[in-house]
Amino acid sequence: MNDKESIALEIDQVEMIAEQFVVEFGEQFQGEPYGLNSLSNEEHAVWFEQQVAKYPPEAFKTKDGMTIIGSAWVMMLPFTENGELEIRRYERTRGIGKVANDG
C-alpha cells in the first residue's frame, strides 16, 4: 500500500467515524426540558400583552418578498421552541378564536 492509498484509507476511516459520531451525538440530546409554566393563565396573559406592548408593530419583509406588519416579539414566537404554546395559551385565556370556532 503506497502513501496515497494509505491517506485515502485514513480519510475513509475518518468519514466513517464522523458519520457514526453525528448519529450518536444527536441521541444524547433527546428530551431536553424547557419551560415558562410557572405563571397563572391570567398572569401569563398580562405578561404576554406587556411583551407585545414593548415591541410596537413595524414592517418586515419575508424571504419570499412579502411585507408584513406586526410586533417583532409576537412574530418571533413561532420560531421559538415554546412560542406556539405561549400563543395558544394566550388565545385560550383571552378567548381569541373561540367565537369563530363556536360559530
Added chain:
Amino acid sequence: MAVDIERGMKLTDTQVFALITSLSDRFNGRGQSAASGLNVDTRTFSGRVDWRRQHLFNMPQVDPKLDAPWDQGSKYQSDLPRRIAVEMTSRLTENPVTFDVSSPKENSKSSAAGDDFATVLAEIWRDVQQRLQINIQEAVSMGQIAECFGLIHWRMDADLVPSVGEAEELDELPGDCAMCEGTKKAAGKRCTECGGSGTDKATAKRYKAGGGKYSETDDSLQNRTKQARALAGTPFYVELPDVAGFMWSTDRSARAGLATACLSRRVGMLDYCQANGDMVAREGDERPTSVEAQNPDVPIGEEREAPRQWMPSSVNWDGQSNDEITVYEFWTRDEYYEVVSFDHGGGLSADGMGLRKAFSHPYKFPPFAIIPAVVYNVADPILKYEPYLEGVYRIKPFHDRKMALLDVMAEKVALSYYYWKNIASGQPLLREDGSVMVEFSRDSAAANIAPPGYELVKAEDVTIHPAFVDSVKNTGEELREAAPPTGQAEVTATTQPFAIKLQQEQSSIVLRSALRRQVGGYQLWAESVAHCLALPVGDGGYGGTLWVHPSTVDSEGRRITDRSKTIGVDPKVIPTLTINTNISGTSQAEQTTKIQIGIQLMGDPNITIPRKKLLQDYFGIERPEDTIAEYNAQVTFDTKIRPGLVDRELAKRFGGIFIVAPDGQPVGFGGKSVTPQDVLAQNGITPVVQPGMAGSPPPGMSPTPGAPPPPPPMAMAPSAPMQVPGSMPVPGMQ
C-alpha cells in the same frame, strides 16, 4: 463376501499373501498377526506400540509386580504419560492447518486460481473431518506423543459425488410470473414483468423452447451440477489407522514414498453377519462381512478396527460366536489388494487368506503419510521411530514398582508392633489345642489385662530406610525429567515478558519440531489430492472440476458456509500451482507475551524498528498497513476533526433553537439572550427600513441619500405559522 478384482493385476493372490505374511512376520512376530495382541511382545513393532499404550492407559497388564506377601498391596501407576499427552496435544492442535496456494507466474487470473484452490483444499480438509467425525491433527499429535508416529491414510472415492445429470426436457415451464400469476396479462395488457410468457424470469432463463418442448440450457445444467456436487461434499476419505496394525517396506529407489504399505484391521463380526454359519475365505465366497453386504438397503458398512485383544472391551466385541476376521489392505506404488483372513486365535497363514478386492490406483505411492516424532537412522522400525513419551515409558515401570513398594511399606509401618514379653515367671500362653490364649485386638471392648508373668512391650520402631525413600524420589525426578516439555513457562507476577518468552521458546522446541513434521505429512496429503483432482478419469483421477461451497470462521469461531457460492479450479490449472501447507507455531500464551514485548519495544526510543514491522512480528497482525491507517485516522479525528465537528453539530442542531424566557426575551443556544429581531432575521424575516426610519436597509437596497430605494413589495398575508396575534398583513400592498 463379494469379490471385486480388476483384470491385469501384476501380482497373483499367492504372491500377495506371501508379501503380507512377510510383513506380518517382521512387524508382529513370526507366524503372528497384528490381531494377536493378547500377549504383548515388546520385541515386535506392534507389541511395542501396545506396551506403550498399556502404560498410557494404566492397564493392569503393566501393573508393578511385587513379591509375596506384598503382591496384594496397591498397584501404583504414574498418571504422567496421560497428563503430558493431553497437555501436548492441546498445544499441538491449538492452531489449525492452513493451505496457501500460489502460481509461479503470478497475475490476477493465476492468483485467483491459487486462492480458489486454497479454498478447495481447506474445504476438503474440513469436509472429511466433519463427515467422518475425526480430528486429524489431534490423532496425529497423539500418535507422535504417545504411540510411535502419527499416521494418515487417504483415498479418493469418486462414487461419493453426484454424476452430471441429463438436461431436463419439459412440456411446459414450471413457476408462474409473480406479476401476472401465469395469465400473461397484467392490467389488460401484455405482462411487462415476464414479457407475456407467464413464467417467472429466472425459470424462463434456464430453458429454451424448441420442437414443442422446453430444454434445459447448458448453463443451467452446469450450475445445477455444481450446486449438487458442492452440496454432496468432497470425494475424499481420510483414515487415521491404528499404528499397531501398520506395516511397510522401503526400497532403494528414487521413486516416491514407501515401496509397500499394509494395514491390518481386526474386524469384529456382528452376530447378524454370522447367521450363515462358518465363514471361510475363498474366491467366490459370497458370505457377508457387513450388514450392507448382505442387505444393500441397510447402510451399515464393514466395521472399523475392533479393540486390540488386550483392551478391556475386546472380549465383548466379537458377538456371541466370538468370530472375527482380519482385513489386510496391501498397497504397492500402483496397485491395491484387499485380503481377508479368518485367523481367529491370532495365528496367520496364507491358507486362511482370501483376496477380496484388487485394483490399480492413481496415487503413485501408497497413500500414507508417516508423521514421526523422534527418528533414529537405524533400520529396525521399532528403534527407528520413537514417540516423545518414550523416555517416560522407559522409566515409568521402575518408578511404578518403587512407588508400589513404598506404599506397601508405609502401610506396614503406619501402626506400631507390640509383643508379650515373658518376665521369667510367665506360663505358656498356648491352650492345649495350640491356639493363642491372649490375642491383640483393635477392639477396645476386647481389652484385656496382661497375663501374669508377662509385660506388654512395644517393638522397636520399624521405619522405611531413608536410602529407599531417596531412591524413590530420584526415580520420580528422573521420570519427570524424561517427559517432553509442553510449552509451558513458569510465570510469577514479576516475571518480565522477555524472560517468559525465553522460557516459552525453550520449552516449545519439541512442539515446533512436531508441528514441522505434521506440516510435512499434510503437505504430502495436499499434493496427492491436487494430483488426483488434476488427473482425467481414464487415469484414475477425478476427471472434472471439484466444486465446493466456501466457508469462513467468524470472530466467535463459528463456521459459516456460503451456499450461494461455488468455487472450483480447472483441472488443467492445478498442476501449475504451488501448495504450501502451514501450522502457526505460536500459541495464544506466546502471542500474549510477544504483544507485551512489542509494547515495550514501541516505547523504547533506542529501538528503531518501524511500527509496521513491530505490528507484524510482535502483534501478529497480517496487514499492519490497515491497522496503522485506522489508528492514524482515529488520532486525526480525535485531535483535528472531532472538536470542529462537535461545534458544527451543536450549532446545526441547536443554533437555530430559541426559548422565550420569563422576561420575554428569546434565549438562544448557550443561554445567550437575543432580540426578537435577531430570531426573525435568522429565519429570513428582516425589518423593512422606511426612509427616515432606523435600521439597516434590506439587501439590494441602497441607503444612499438621493437614490431612494424602491418600496418593497407587500403581500396580503403571510402563510402559517406567521398568522399570529399582534401582526397583520397590509392590504393592497405588493
